[in-house]
Amino acid sequence: MTVTSLVELSGAGYAYEDGPDVLSGVDFGIPEGRSLALLGRNGSGKTTLMRLLSGGLRPAAGRLLLDGEPVSHDRAGLTRLRSSVQLVVQDPDDQLFAASVEQDVSFGPLNLGLPDAEVRARVDAALAALDITALRDRPTHLLSYGQRKRAAIAGAVAMRPRVLILDEPTAGLDPDGQERLLDVLAGLSGTTVVMATHDVDLAVRWADDAAVLIPGGIRTGPAGELLADPELLAAAGLRQAWSPAVTVFLRAHGLLPHGSSGPRTPEELSALA
Structure with missing residues (x-):
């Protein structure tokens, strides 16, 4: 297909x-x-x-x-x-510029020329999705780093x-x-x-x-397949992930049922014990 x-x-x-x-x-x-x-x-x-x-x-x-x-x-x-298509850059301070979280998140929808009611609905939904509704009136410069990350993503999400x-x-x-x-x-x-x-x-x-x-x-x-290739990761300057390595070990020792995918988290690995 x-x-x-x-x-x-x-x-x-x-x-x-x-x-x-x-x-x-x-x-x-x-x-x-x-x-x-x-x-x-x-x-x-x-x-x-x-x-x-x-x-x-x-x-x-x-x-x-x-x-x-x-x-x-x-x-x-x-x-x-x-x-x-929306891009959120790594440093939220490169993206946030308005005085408050609500003003920043509303900037994109307003520039689309949407009606005020639609802009409010999008802002409300984006703030709720990023769990920062309580911060809507907070000045952006008073946010923690994690909160600034969420506010920057909310601005992109509001564009739907x-x-x-x-x-x-x-x-x-x-x-x-x-x-x-x-x-x-x-x-x-x-x-x-x-x-x-x-x-x-x-x-x-x-x-x-x-x-x-x-x-x-x-x-x-x-x-799961691509990132289990050690030669590819070496060419890309990336270290190997523990999950594919553990999966290879478990299969080699008959500890992983045939057709089963390997553990992706420590919790999934513990469940196999």
């Missing part, structure tokens, strides 16, 4: 001024309804790839497609794209995108904050989430699919 991508790059390339190609000949798409982890070493092109997909950069070669149709990088084309791209959303959060954020992402209905991360264990546990940037290209596939 052919999987249709919501947004995709076809033969895309990009180079910054006076620099070498960061990406070249990239064919990469985001299918609907599957969580995707994007991994690669620093300088591999992850941020460039995310900005190309969200319209922040224009491909120097190739095309950006939305629903199979080329995206024009004029005002109308980018408005169409950003109604469907079909694709939400998050750059290292768990970076800087303590373990409890990471788990709470993952619970929030799991509850976003109707939105396909893409997460850039260096945490291979997190990617194996959270994502359906993975995309790994390596010199000369990008490899994609089911997260």
Whole structure:
């Protein structure tokens, strides 16, 4: 069965001024309804790839497609794209700018020209989804780091995108904050989430699919399979995840039932004991 991508790059390339190609000949798409982890070493092109997909950069070669149709990088084309694809950058202070949480979250819907009642409904829903309704009147500069992360994501969620791209959303959060954020992402209905991360264990546990940037290209596939390839991870400058390694050990010693997937969390491993 052919999987249709919501947004995709076809033969895309990009180079910054006076620099070498960061990406070249990239064919990469985001299918609907599957969580995707994007991994690669620093300088591999992850941020460039995310900005190309969200319209922040224009491909120097190739095309950006939305629903199979080329995206024009004029005002109308980018408005169409950003109604469907939203990018949340790693540092929330690069994204938050309004005086209060409510004002910041409402900025995007207001710029779509939506009626006031629709804007209020979207803001209310986004604040509730990120569990920050109580912070709606709080000045953004008085938020904790984790709260600022949630507020930045809420601003993107209020746009009701079909694709939400998050750059290292768990970076800087303590373990409890990471788990709470993952619970929030799991509850976003109707939105396909893409997460850039260096945490291979997190990617194996959270994502359906993975995309790994390596010199000369990008490899994609089911997260549990792709991220169990030690040669691929070495090429990408990533350490091996414990989950695939444990799964190989359990299967080699007949401790994992035939056809069963391996444990993805310590709790699942304990349940096998």
